[in-house]
Amino acid sequence: MTKVVAFMSMSLDGYVADLEDGVDEVFDWYFAGDVDVPTFNPGFTFHVSEASAEHLRALMGEVGAMLTGRRTSDRADAWGGQHPFGVPAYVVTHQMPEGWPRPDTAVHFVTDGLESAVAQAKAAAGDKIVGMHGPDTIRQCLDAGLLDEIRVDLVPLLLGSGIRMFDRVGNAPLTLGNPTVVEGVGVTHLSYPVLKE
Template sequence: MSRMLYSATMSLDGFIAGPGGDMSWLTPYLGPDPAVDGLIGEIGALLIGNRSLRGDDPHRGDPDKEGKAFGGGWEGPQFVLTHRTPDEPVPGVTFVNDLDEAVKASKEAAGGRYVNIIGADVARQCIGAGVLDEVFVCVAPVMLGDGVRLFDEPGGSTVRLERVALSETPHATALRLRVVR
């Protein structure tokens, strides 16, 4: 059965995007990483937020990587959770306006592999619905001071996690965590 995994790279102070969704901060930290490469090989489908799909790209300006999942390192079915479906279809992307429907469809498409969640708001919704199974986060050696947090829920709720793996490269420290239920 497919499991739901939220992955992101964040700054040491907890931001996955800078102010206004800026992702250019990430570019210097996109070096080779065996943990990330291993994760990419485990992904069967993506569940993405609309802002992430249409947002800034840390690979901007690189025609071989820009606009591609994991900079072109992954291909497969993509599901975008949104209430604003575009007028024109996007090849390889299915737009869904209901979280339960998006989770079900992405799990079916993943074929027993992980559904990788991209986007803080979608991850927050999955946490709230109790469907998130794991978190994979790379901590980059930088502090942004402002932007989009990895997990932000004013008034908050505690999500207990258990470390599954830890690895390091010169670019980041990768943590793989399981949601404790």
């Protein structure tokens, strides 16, 4: 069965972005090391520690499709039509953005609901995982019982305010399984299975 796996960088106090949607502080670890991890997009390379490089390479090899919300897609300018992991991306939205759909793109906007977007991403991923970005979309999938695992790249930072990773989780309290832990430089990679009833 294709797993749906959320992954986000997050500050120690639970924020994934500042109040203006800025993510520089929580994404600093992607560019703070001396090991190059190229992405599918030419000219876009991560520079991380050896431990984080191993973590990122494994993650990119696991992901067969991406799922995200409109806000994240807009911030990334729909990745220019191709997600950096080189896989199809499905964006949950209420309305098709201007200029879409476009030919020769691997970014698909899904307007008929979250369940449809998850089903399309799973079909595209095949025997790999569906990766997920975006705190609101992650929360919706968690509330709907569609999420199998949560991976958090925890950075040693206190933002104090901003956009929370787990704001208004509907079925809280929710107990997760024991984590796996990878210690990077400027980041700790945590992976928690979502326990199903």
